[in-house]
Amino acid sequence: MTDHLDVLVDPAPLDLHAFIASLPKAELHVHHVGSASPRIVAELAARHPDTKVPTDPEALVDFFTFTDFARFIDVYLSVVDLIRTPEDVRLLTYEVARDLARQQVRYAELTITPFSSTRRGIDERAFMDAIEDARKAAEAEFGTVLRWCFDIPGEAGLESAEETVRLATDERLRPEGLVSFGLGGPEIGVPRPQFKPYFDRAIAAGLRSVPHAGETTGPQTVWDALTHLRAERIGHGTSSAQDDRLLAHLAEHRIALEVCPTSNIATRAVRTLDEHPIKEFVKAGVLVTVNSDDPPMFGTDLNNEYAVAARLLELDERGVAELAKNAVDASFLDEAGKSRIRDEIDTYTAAWLAP
Ligand SMILES: Nc1ncnc2c1ncn2[C@@H]1O[C@H](CCC(=O)c2cccc(C(=O)O)c2)[C@@H](O)[C@H]1O
Numbered sequence: 001m002t003d004h005l006d007v008l009v010d011p012a013p014l015d016l017h018a019f020i021a022s023l024p025k026a027e028l029h030v031h032h033v034g035s036a037s038p039r040i041v042a043e044l045a046a047r048h049p050d051t052k053v054p055t056d057p058e059a060l061v062d063f064f065t066f067t068d069f070a071r072f073i074d075v076y077l078s079v080v081d082l083i084r085t086p087e088d089v090r091l092l093t094y095e096v097a098r099d100l101a102r103q104q105v106r107y108a109e110l111t112i113t114p115f116s117s118t119r120r121g122i123d124e125r126a127f128m129d130a131i132e133d134a135r136k137a138a139e140a141e142f143g144t145v146l147r148w149c150f151d152i153p154g155e156a157g158l159e160s161a162e163e164t165v166r167l168a169t170d171e172r173l174r175p176e177g178l179v180s181f182g183l184g185g186p187e188i189g190v191p192r193p194q195f196k197p198y199f200d201r202a203i204a205a206g207l208r209s210v211p212h213a214g215e216t217t218g219p220q221t222v223w224d225a226l227t228h229l230r231a232e233r234i235g236h237g238t239s240s241a242q243d244d245r246l247l248a249h250l251a252e253h254r255i256a257l258e259v260c261p262t263s264n265i266a267t268r269a270v271r272t273l274d275e276h277p278i279k280e281f282v283k284a285g286v287l288v289t290v291n292s293d294d295p296p297m298f299g300t301d302l303n304n305e306y307a308v309a310a311r312l313l314e315l316d317e318r319g320v321a322e323l324a325k326n327a328v329d330a331s332f333l334d335e336a337g338k339s340r341i342r343d344e345i346d347t348y349t350a351a352w353l354a355p
C-alpha cells in the first residue's frame, strides 16, 4: 500500500501537476473528519491515550490501509472518536480549511456528520459555534469560502436521520453556512427510500439533496437517490456506468456525479484506476466533478485527484480547467460567486497557455 504520509503523485505529466497546483478550484465532496491530516490525527490521538489510533504519523500509514469498505468505516469511526471537544472541532475545521486553501480551493462544500459528534457528547450548540467560527476565520484569513453539508450516517438508522434533520432545520441551531443534506456510510443493507421523510423535511427547509449512492452498490441505489431523495447531485454514483438509461438521465437533467477516483480504489469500490468508469461518464455526457472524499485517509489530495482524472480522460490544461468549472457549475454557491471563480479559472488558464 502507498505511504499515506506522502501524497500519491499520479504519473500525469509534471507540468500538468504544476498547472493544477495553482488552478483555482471548487470541491463538492470532501468529509470533515475524513480530511484530518496525519499531523492533526496524531495530535488528537496524543490528547486521548485511550484511542487505538496511533500517535506516530508513520504508524498511521498502516492504520489508514483498508482491506474493504467496512474496514474503512471502522478506521473512519476511530478518528471520529478523537473529536471530543468543541475545540477539537474548531481546530480540525480550521486546519482542513488551511489545507484546502493551500490547493487554491476557493470554495468547498464540506460534509459534516453532526450526529456522530453530538451522540458522543459534544454539545450541539457548541458544535455549531465551533464550525461557524472556523468557517468565518478561514474565509477572513485564507479567502476560502466554506459551506456545510450535513449528512446522515445511514447505518446508524432512522434515529440518526431524525437527529440530523433536527440539527439541520431547527432555526435555533442550524448554522449559517449550511446549504445541503446528505447520506453517507455503508450502502449495503441501508436502502435509500427509508430516508425520504427526512430529505423531504430538509428540502422543505431550503437545503439541497446530495446523498452518496452507487459507491458500493448497484445503479438501483442511484435511481432510489434520484426518485425518493430528489438528489440534485450524487456522491460517487460509480455504478451508474452499468445502466445506460441512468447515464442518459443524469446527462439530460445535468445531475452531477461527485467522482472521487482514489477513494474508490482505496475502499475497493473499484479495482484499478484504469477500470474507473469516469471515462464512461464523460462519454455519456454526464456532468463530472472531481473530488478527494477523505484525502489523508486515501493518501491523496484534490490536486492529485485532478491529475488522476486528467490522465484517465487524456486532458490537457484546457480540459482540466473545464473540469474545475464543472465543479463551480454544480456547486450551490450564488451566481456572483460562481462567475468570480469561473473568471479566475479562465484568466489563470489563458495566462498559463500564453506563448
Ligand atoms: N466514501 C465514503 N462513503 C460513505 N461514507 C463516507 C465516505 N467517506 C466518509 N464517509 C463518512 O463516513 C461516515 C460513516 C459513519 C457510519 O457509517 C456510522 C455507522 C454507525 C454509527 C455511526 C456513529 O457515528 O455513531 C456512524 C459518515 O459520516 C460519512 O459521512
Ligand SMILES: [Zn+2]
Pocket: 029, 031, 184, 212, 235, 293
Ligand atoms: Zn464521501
